[in-house]
Amino acid sequence: AQTVTQSQPEMSVQEAETVTLSCTYDTSENNYYLFWYKQPPSRQMILVIRQEAYKQQNATENRFSVNFQKAAKSFSLKISDSQLGDTAMYFCAFMKAVSGGTSYGKLTFGQGTILTVHP
Amino acid sequence: SAVISQKPSRDICQRGTSLTIQCQVDSQVTMMFWYRQQPGQSLTLIATANQGSEATYESGFVIDKFPISRPNLTFSTLTVSNMSPEDSSIYLCSVEGMTGGGGGYTFGSGTRLTVV
Numbered sequence: 098a099q100t101v102t103q104s105q106p107e108m109s110v111q112e113a114e115t116v117t118l119s120c121t122y123d124t125s126e127n128n129y130y131l132f133w134y135k136q137p138p139s140r141q142m143i144l145v146i147r148q149e150a151y152k153q154q155n156a157t158e159n160r161f162s163v164n165f166q167k168a169a170k171s172f173s174l175k176i177s178d179s180q181l182g183d184t185a186m187y188f189c190a191f192m193k194a195v196s197g198g199t200s201y202g203k204l205t206f207g208q209g210t211i212l213t214v215h216p
Numbered sequence: 217s218a219v220i221s222q223k224p225s226r227d228i229c230q231r232g233t234s235l236t237i238q239c240q241v242d243s244q245v246t247m248m249f250w251y252r253q254q255p256g257q258s259l260t261l262i263a264t265a266n267q268g269s270e271a272t273y274e275s276g277f278v279i280d281k282f283p284i285s286r287p288n289l290t291f292s293t294l295t296v297s298n299m300s301p302e303d304s305s306i307y308l309c310s311v312e313g314m315t316g317g318g319g320g321y322t323f324g325s326g327t328r329l330t331v332v
């Protein structure tokens with residue numbers, strides 16, 4: 098079974114600064130996907146960024162980027178130029194790739210990190 | 217990516233009663249997933265609903281407590297039966313966000329359930 102660990106229950110950052118959220122995972126699988134989801138107080142789960150394990154290049158989405166270290170089983174999220182709207186709970190998630198490359202696998206979530214951006 | 221309409225957004229229920237949560241997707245999807253998020257906690261998968269077959273439940277969740285229907289490729293319901301205060305949680309449905317591998321999942325807006 099897979100496990101996902103987020104060791105930072107809470108983080109805070111000043112507006113416009115950079116913050117990094119940590120995530121480690123444990124799996125014996127070779128093909129899988131990793132995700133960061135954001136859950137603001139509205140409780141809507143929003144996909145922030147995704148990474149395929151077979152890709153060495155780190156994923157980037159505007160101000161969000163990841164540092165994917167497959168050998169170390171580490172998947173951290175860096176948020177640059179933090180904005181007040183980034184305040185939310187952030188979840189790291191793992192999904193095993195099902196045969197054929199389809200994504201009908203279940204997500205395993207970490208415990209979450211509450212990020213607060215201060216003005 | 218798919219758009220999900222989840223109802224109700226919140227409810228306060230008496231213990232011993234049941235609540236049915238609905239999720240409507242704007243496109244056909246093979247699998248729908250139901251999650252529970254207890255207060256201050258992470259998301260835990262309850263079951264996977266595939267159209268035309270019985271739902272597959274995760275360890276710790278049983279059909280009698282959380283019956284699921286999946287009558288077609290765009291709709292599913294989750295019922296929380298014989299509720300107790302321990303069932304107070306946010307319940308979310310989810311579908312694959314786009315076709316292909318690891319496209320990420322889209323979530324409904326969640327149902328905040330309070331059992332009194």
